[in-house]
Amino acid sequence: MSAPQLHPRTIDEVRTRAELVDVVSERVVLRKAGRDFKGLCPFHEDRNPSFFVSPTKQIYKCFSCGASGDVFKFVMELDKSSFSEVVLELARRYGVSVQMLGGEQKAEYTRRLSKRQQLGEIVELAAQFYSYALWGERGSEARSYLLAKRALTEKTIRDFRLGYAPQGWQTLYTYLVEQKRFPAALVEEAGLIVARTSGSGYYDRFRHRLMIPICDGKGQVIAFGGRAMGDDEPKYLNSPESELFDKGQTLFALHAAREAVSRTDTAIVVEGYFDAIALHQAGIAQVVATLGTALRADQIKQLLRYSESKRVVLNFDGDQAGIKAAERAIGELRMLAVKSGVQLRILTLPTGKDPDEFLRAHPPQEYLRLAGEAPLWVDWQIERFFAGRDLTSAAELQQVSQQLVELLSGLMGSITRTHYIHLIAGRLSGGNGRLASQLEDELRRRIRTHRWGGDSQRAKKREPFPPACYQAEVQLLQIYLHFPEYREDIHQGLEENELEFSVLHHRQLWQKILELREQMGSDEDVVVALRTLYAGDPELNGRLGQLLWLNEHNRIALMRPRMVIRAGLATLQLDRCERRYAYLNQLCDEAEQRGAWEESDYFVEQRNEEYHRINALKSHLTLKLGESSETVLWQESP
Numbered sequence: 001m002s003a004p005q006l007h008p009r010t011i012d013e014v015r016t017r018a019e020l021v022d023v024v025s026e027r028v029v030l031r032k033a034g035r036d037f038k039g040l041c042p043f044h045e046d047r048n049p050s051f052f053v054s055p056t057k058q059i060y061k062c063f064s065c066g067a068s069g070d071v072f073k074f075v076m077e078l079d080k081s082s083f084s085e086v087v088l089e090l091a092r093r094y095g096v097s098v099q100m101l102g103g104e105q106k107a108e109y110t111r112r113l114s115k116r117q118q119l120g121e122i123v124e125l126a127a128q129f130y131s132y133a134l135w136g137e138r139g140s141e142a143r144s145y146l147l148a149k150r151a152l153t154e155k156t157i158r159d160f161r162l163g164y165a166p167q168g169w170q171t172l173y174t175y176l177v178e179q180k181r182f183p184a185a186l187v188e189e190a191g192l193i194v195a196r197t198s199g200s201g202y203y204d205r206f207r208h209r210l211m212i213p214i215c216d217g218k219g220q221v222i223a224f225g226g227r228a229m230g231d232d233e234p235k236y237l238n239s240p241e242s243e244l245f246d247k248g249q250t251l252f253a254l255h256a257a258r259e260a261v262s263r264t265d266t267a268i269v270v271e272g273y274f275d276a277i278a279l280h281q282a283g284i285a286q287v288v289a290t291l292g293t294a295l296r297a298d299q300i301k302q303l304l305r306y307s308e309s310k311r312v313v314l315n316f317d318g319d320q321a322g323i324k325a326a327e328r329a330i331g332e333l334r335m336l337a338v339k340s341g342v343q344l345r346i347l348t349l350p351t352g353k354d355p356d357e358f359l360r361a362h363p364p365q366e367y368l369r370l371a372g373e374a375p376l377w378v379d380w381q382i383e384r385f386f387a388g389r390d391l392t393s394a395a396e397l398q399q400v401s402q403q404l405v406e407l408l409s410g411l412m413g414s415i416t417r418t419h420y421i422h423l424i425a426g427r428l429s430g431g432n433g434r435l436a437s438q439l440e441d442e443l444r445r446r447i448r449t450h451r452w453g454g455d456s457q458r459a460k461k462r463e464p465f466p467p468a469c470y471q472a473e474v475q476l477l478q479i480y481l482h483f484p485e486y487r488e489d490i491h492q493g494l495e496e497n498e499l500e501f502s503v504l505h506h507r508q509l510w511q512k513i514l515e516l517r518e519q520m521g522s523d524e525d526v527v528v529a530l531r532t533l534y535a536g537d538p539e540l541n542g543r544l545g546q547l548l549w550l551n552e553h554n555r556i557a558l559m560r561p562r563m564v565i566r567a568g569l570a571t572l573q574l575d576r577c578e579r580r581y582a583y584l585n586q587l588c589d590e591a592e593q594r595g596a597w598e599e600s601d602y603f604v605e606q607r608n609e610e611y612h613r614i615n616a617l618k619s620h621l622t623l624k625l626g627e628s629s630e631t632v633l634w635q636e637s638p
């Protein structure tokens with residue numbers, strides 16, 4: 001490789017002139033923190049600002065993931081570009097003249113421009129060409145469409161650099177290839193011209209269309225959206241993906257929204273280019289638009305860099321298609337919301353309007369008010385489940401509650417779950433308090449089962465129930481019944497670990513015990529009461545006999561109740577973790593097969609946590625079983 005080298009003087013000069021804080025703050029919202037600046041780290045999923053930039057030392061450092069370096073390293077790592085690319089790019093921005101080792105400057109510099117930079121230059125020239133056409137004679141129809149039909153001001157049209165691709169097959173081609181002498185193949189790669197299928201030559205991709213430049217986060221044009229002025233199909237045509245333009249990573253108007261997202265700490269995502277433009281014109285600048293494709297997690301991640309509280313409002317159209325799109329987006333972003341604490345909200349404008357239409361009939365404040373009140377995605381989803389359902393029909397009720405169980409099972413944090421369980425039970429019960437608390441128990445039980453993989457295929461295929469777990473349940477119940485001073489320990493242990501008995505008649509007995517406790521106000525005589533209760537039922541009495549009456553053999557096995565309780569709880573936890581591990585494994589495979597990487601990453605992470613939990617429990621169990629220092633307790637049963 002005889003690649004020409006940058007002159008060290010150039011590198012030094014770029015290093016001196018490029019201001020790290022400026023460069024960083026294009027990608028990260030920075031706030032002053034003493035002499036330094038801090039913000040959310042762009043190199044890991046940062047929840048609290050742990051990324052520091054020092055203007056005096058010209059270095060950055062993340063105290064969570066350890067990323068650190070100077071201005072060159074920052075851009076190299078974030079943009080995945082090479083050292084010389086970064087130096088050249090910064091040199092251009094800071095007006096540093098480039099010198100190469102060996103003398104031949106300009107020619108080398110041009111040659112050293114990466115493909116990316118060459119494409120960028122072509123696309124930028126095309127944007128200028130389209131803009132020129134819009135304001136010239138040929139653009140009159142497009143101009144009046146924008147000014148009259150779309151009610152855009154001249155300033156807005158110029159700010160967004162809207163343009164017009166003229167009629168004719170080779171207008172842009174003539175300009176870029178014949179006049180500006182760019183290689184046709186490169187212009188084709190930029191997505192602006194298309195090779196003819198028959199014969200030779202090229203034709204313009206965009207003809208008689210309104211041109212909407214799509215920029216990267218720095219505001220450089222990387223692609224176009226073209227809206228047909230005539231009856232051409234499709235109505236909206238986007239540039240194809242290129243080395244410059246990755247659809248899944250790009251949001252329309254991100255560069256223009258960045259500052260406002262940071263200031264208002266909210267990002268609004270709409271569906272159409274003109275929705276975003278109309279909102280910006282109305283002074284609501286914290287708005288970006290999707291590129292007419294399904295929203296992806298990577299796109300939202302870009303936005304999150306600028307909002308500290310990670311508030312994202314999705315404002316899709318109120319029609320059926322818009323609701324579908326919102327549901328798809330939730331499906332894609334759910335993991336991000338659950339995992340990274342993104343406050344995902346869904347805004348549906350009244351009477352099914354899109355933002356552009358809405359703004360023509362309402363003041364901007366009204367839009368902001370609705371955006372501020374937009375429900376969290378979970379609440380929105382719950383409303384969707386209830387919408388148009390007849391809950392007096394058992395079948396519909398069943399369907400709705402199954403959907404709810406699945407939704408709530410995916411939520412993190414038992415406080416959040418409890419909140420929603422309470423809310424939903426209240427709603428399903430129609431205000432009947434007693435029914436509500438029954439429903440609440442039922443929902444909680446089903447969510448637990450679901451969460452721990454009880455419903456999964458693999459869980460069903462597993463052995464019915466490990467003997468060790470059966471034994472653990474028996475012993476916990478025996479201690480509970482016959483060693484009253486340990487009752488609270490068991491009660492708490494089950495509650496805290498969200499454990500419950502898996503064997504049906506154990507679960508029934510436990511239910512009965514809790515009921516008796518409630519009825520009698522204490523559980524002092526619970527064994528007597530149970531013996532009386534089951535005396536009339538020989539079958540149950542037979543099955544529960546070893547629990548209600550302790551024989552000498554059992555009594556010896558329970559000689560150290562505290563240790564038995566701990567081991568019993570750990571055994572049940574272990575079983576549950578193993579089931580969950582298998583379940584997560586399955587979810588992982590499924591997500592991978594669907595190509596849902598965000599989701600599969602999440603499951604892998606969860607699975608690994610489960611793995612550590614399993615190991616910890618196992619070592620805990622061997623330790624406990626080997627322990628023998630506990631006082632022997634010998635308790636008479638009542």
Ligand SMILES: [Zn+2]
Nearest residue numbers: 041044062065
């Ligand atoms: Zn970090």
